[in-house]
Amino acid sequence: xxxxxxxVEDEPDTAELIELHLKNDGYRVTVAxxxxxxxKKVHKHMPDLVIxxxxxxxxxxxxxxxxxxKDPATQSIPIIMCxxxxxxxxxxxxxxxxxxxxxxxxxxxRELLLRVKNLIKRSDSSNVKADERLVIGEIVIDKNTHEVKxxxxxxxxxxxxxxxxxxFTEKIGRVLSRxxxxxxxxxxxxxxxxxxxxxxxxxxxxxxxxxxxSIVTVRGFGYKFIAE
Numbered sequence: 470x471x472x473x474x475x476x477v478e479d480e481p482d483t484a485e486l487i488e489l490h491l492k493n494d495g496y497r498v499t500v501a502x503x504x505x506x507x508x509k510k511v512h513k514h515m516p517d518l519v520i521x522x523x524x525x526x527x528x529x530x531x532x533x534x535x536x537x538x539k540d541p542a543t544q545s546i547p548i549i550m551c552x553x554x555x556x557x558x559x560x561x562x563x564x565x566x567x568x569x570x571x572x573x574x575x576x577x578x579r580e581l582l583l584r585v586k587n588l589i590k591r592s593d594s595s596n597v598k599a600d601e602r603l604v605i606g607e608i609v610i611d612k613n614t615h616e617v618k619x620x621x622x623x624x625x626x627x628x629x630x631x632x633x634x635x636x637f638t639e640k641i642g643r644v645l646s647r648x649x650x651x652x653x654x655x656x657x658x659x660x661x662x663x664x665x666x667x668x669x670x671x672x673x674x675x676x677x678x679x680x681x682x683s684i685v686t687v688r689g690f691g692y693k694f695i696a697e
Contacts, residue, residue, distance in 0.1 A: 470497075471496055471497045472495075472496055472497070472589050473496070473497040473498075473514060473515075473516045473517050473518075474491055474499075474516055474517065474518050474519070474520060474585060475498075475499050475500075475501060475507070475510055475514060475516040475518070475519045475520070476488060476491070476498060476500045476501070476520045477500075477501045477502075477503075477504070477506075477507040477520065477521045477525060477533065478500070478501075478520070478522045478525070478551070479503055479522065479524075479525045479526055480522075483522075483574075484500050484502070486578065487520060487578070490578040490581070490582060491582070494582050494586075496585070499514055499516065502525075503525050503527040503528070504525050504526070504527045504528025504529060504530065504532060504533045505527040505528055506527075507519075507525070507528070507533050508528065508536055508537075511537060511543055511546070512540075512542070512543065515542075515546075516546065517546070517589050517592070518547045518548070518549065518585055518592070519537065519546055519547070519548045519549070520549050520551060520581070520585070521533060521534060521548055521549065521551065521568075522551045522552075523550055523551060523552040524552070524553075530551075534548055534550065534567065534568055538567045538627065544627070545592070545627075545628050546592075547588040547589065547592050547628065547629075548568045548569050548570075549568070549569065549570045549571065549572060549581070549584055549585065549588065550568040550570075550571045550572075551571070551572050551573075551574060551576070552571065552572075552573055552574065553573065553574040567627045567630075567672075569588055569627065569628065570584050570588060570655065570665050571665070572584065583657070584657075586656075587655055587657060590656060591628075591629075591632065591655065591656060592628060601613075603635075603638060605641070605696050606696055607619055607621075608638075608677070610634070610635070612635075615631055617631065617634065619677060624676050624677075625676075626673070626676065629654065629669055630669060630672060630673045630676065632654050633650070633654060633669055633670065633673050634673060634677075636650070636653055636654060637684060637692075637693075637694035638694060640693075640694065641694050641695070641696050642693060642695065642696075643693055644687045644690050644691050644692070644693045645691050645692055645693065646690060646691035647666045647667070649691070650666045650670075650691070650692070651665075654666075654669075670692055
């Protein structure tokens, strides 16, 4: 069955353009024109991915994203935020939201399709269960349930943060460049310019603050995970 994408966009021309390109690429598409419709349709259809405009009427894109992330039934659905304001990128990918990626308007349909394809592919692969329980210091990762505990306390991670943590713990002490992280987590090539990596690493780092293990920045090279 084709993957299902929910497009939340209040500008009819933009929504129609996104819908057209997605359908031409083989996706099923549902469109919502405001935040209230978005929340109703995300629960009705349980889409494989949501493309969410930041500035929409009724309920803002920020609030819609928060609602999706707080609901256990929808919290693992990948979200791509769309914004015309580059100054909003920190908020989109910041600690309080948990969007998986973003595009700035005007954006290339080809770039949007690439991001949609890779996020859905990554989401599918993260749902494959592994019969493992990983313990690194006070961090305990249950790969069957995707539950992560730090010093006995469960921490809430988005699907992207979880994938990042798994990659870092598999490469303890090794420096991982932004290019490697973009390739292995998002499936992007080096020609994609994005601050997604830095913002997600910062978000994960803040959630692991109570742990003695840490993600450190290696200036000019990337990041590495240090286990104490």
